[in-house]
Amino acid sequence: MNNLLKYLSDLTELPGISGKEDKVREYILEKIKDKVDEYHVDVMGNLITKVKGKDSSKKIMLLAHMDEVGFMVTKINDDGTFHISPVGGGDPRVVFSQRLMVNGQLLSVVQIKPIHLLSANERKSKPDYNNFKIYTGLDKNEIKKKVKIGDMVTFDTKFYMNENRAISKAFDDRAGCSWMMNLIDTIAEGEKPKYDTYFAFVVQEEVGLRGSGVAAHYINPDVALVLEGTTAGDYPLLDKDKWATHLGDGPATFFMHSGVVLSKDIFDRIVDTAKANDIKLQFKMRTAGGTDARRLAITLDGIPSGILAVPSRYIHSPNTIIDINDYINGYKLLELLVLEGRILK
Missing domain, CATH: 3.40.630.10 (Zn peptidases)
Structure with missing residues (x-):
């Protein structure tokens, strides 16, 4: 073993x-x-x-x-962001503020409105993939070179273990x-x-x-x-x-x-x-x-x-x-x- x-x-x-x-x-x-x-x-x-x-x-x-389970790029915006749809049985609640990787190479982050700016109704609402925008830090010219419709998106997670448990x-x-x-x-x-x-x-x-x-x-x-x-x-x-x-x-x-x-x-x-x-x-x-x-x-x-x-x-x-x-x-x-x-x- x-x-x-x-x-x-x-x-x-x-x-x-x-x-x-x-x-x-x-x-x-x-x-x-x-x-x-x-x-x-x-x-x-x-x-x-x-x-x-x-x-x-x-x-x-x-x-x-x-x-x-993961995501796929469905739309690319001029502001350096893109949208995703789930591939498999993902839960939108666990996606907020996560670091994501496009094709295992490009780091990005799920944008989320700060709690200070949320309305009372927004605080009660459930997360929805349709409302997620993924930020790359790229301008509109660069993002369209590096991100394509249909690209694979996964969580950016590293393996870690101690004596009893492992996380990844x-x-x-x-x-x-x-x-x-x-x-x-x-x-x-x-x-x-x-x-x-x-x-x-x-x-x-x-x-x-x-x-x-x-x-x-x-x-x-x-x-x-x-x-x-x-x-x-x-x-x-x-x-x-x-x-x-x-x-x-x-x-x-x-x-x-x-x-x-x-x-x-x-x-x-x-x-x-x-x-x-x-x-x-x-x-x-x-x-x-x-x-x-x-x-x-x-x-x-x-x-x-x-x-x-x-x-x-x-x-x-x-x-x-x-x-x-x-x-x-x-x-x-x-x-x-x-x-x-x-x-x-």
């Missing part, structure tokens, strides 16, 4: 909204291309790799999405991507998996689960395991019965979520493997939200799938927090499920 946290740190700092995952894919491919038996980038931009197992009679598909953007789902990269490293060091294993780094999950179905058609797996970052609601403003998951209680697995009921067989194998190896595991207790498992359920003849996820507090924000032990224990459980073939009967 030498590279596990390094991969996580590097990946979360890269820009990569839905449809513009290039920098993330390039980083991953550079690190793993010499460690896999096959790799393929499809028309959508999915990166699909294969590692041969001891037994080629079954195929396991692991998948994590490379894209993060895009743990959803660079956490899953880093798990897969490290598992490829482990296999390359001599830990051959029981069955042929495909690692699908997929695109456009945040805008409708777009890439996973295409990748699944290419692989045609027997089972799939979706690796994710998921909602943790353990903060004082939310009642405990609405927490979903809790930081420090281990990685999470799901029995269902919006649009799909997960495979009971795979769910049981995840739970049994965790118990047999004394790995703390929690269940996501709210079924809101969705993952690529929903797409897999209606792809081909229906692909039985399970989910393993890192609880993430303040998800889809510039400052998401995870518990380091949850993350590491999730990876340990992933190794057992894949290398020993426990994800299959």
Whole structure:
């Protein structure tokens, strides 16, 4: 697990909204291309790799999405500002006064009227993307050279960790991507998996689960395991019965979520493997939200799938927090499920 946290740190700092995952894919491919038996980038931009197992009679598909929630430039003004629209399920409340990056290169800031100048009604109003203007410090000639309609905009966030917790953007789902990269490293060091294993780094999950179905058609797996970052609601403003998951209680697995009921067989194998190896595991207790498992359920003849996820507090924000032990224990459980073939009967 030498590279596990390094991969996580590097990946979360890269820009990569839905449809513009290039920098993330390039980083991953550079690190793993010499460690896999096959790799393929499809028309959508999915990166699909294969590692041969001891037994080629079954195929396991692991998948994590490379894209993060973010924004796209929709209008450029003569005063050195521009407007944005959300890409994915962003929350306008967390965007006020944030530093943003255009294409990972140009720093900008979300303008906000000072509280001293707000009317009584304005103080009560909810933030609206239509009212945001993003300031670059450029004049009208320079901004039109450096900013184009459709350009990618992401939060300007750096990775930081202490002994117990890490904070960054895009743990959803660079956490899953880093798990897969490290598992490829482990296999390359001599830990051959029981069955042929495909690692699908997929695109456009945040805008409708777009890439996973295409990748699944290419692989045609027997089972799939979706690796994710998921909602943790353990903060004082939310009642405990609405927490979903809790930081420090281990990685999470799901029995269902919006649009799909997960495979009971795979769910049981995840739970049994965790118990047999004394790995703390929690269940996501709210079924809101969705993952690529929903797409897999209606792809081909229906692909039985399970989910393993890192609880993430303040998800889809510039400052998401995870518990380091949850993350590491999730990876340990992933190794057992894949290398020993426990994800299959």
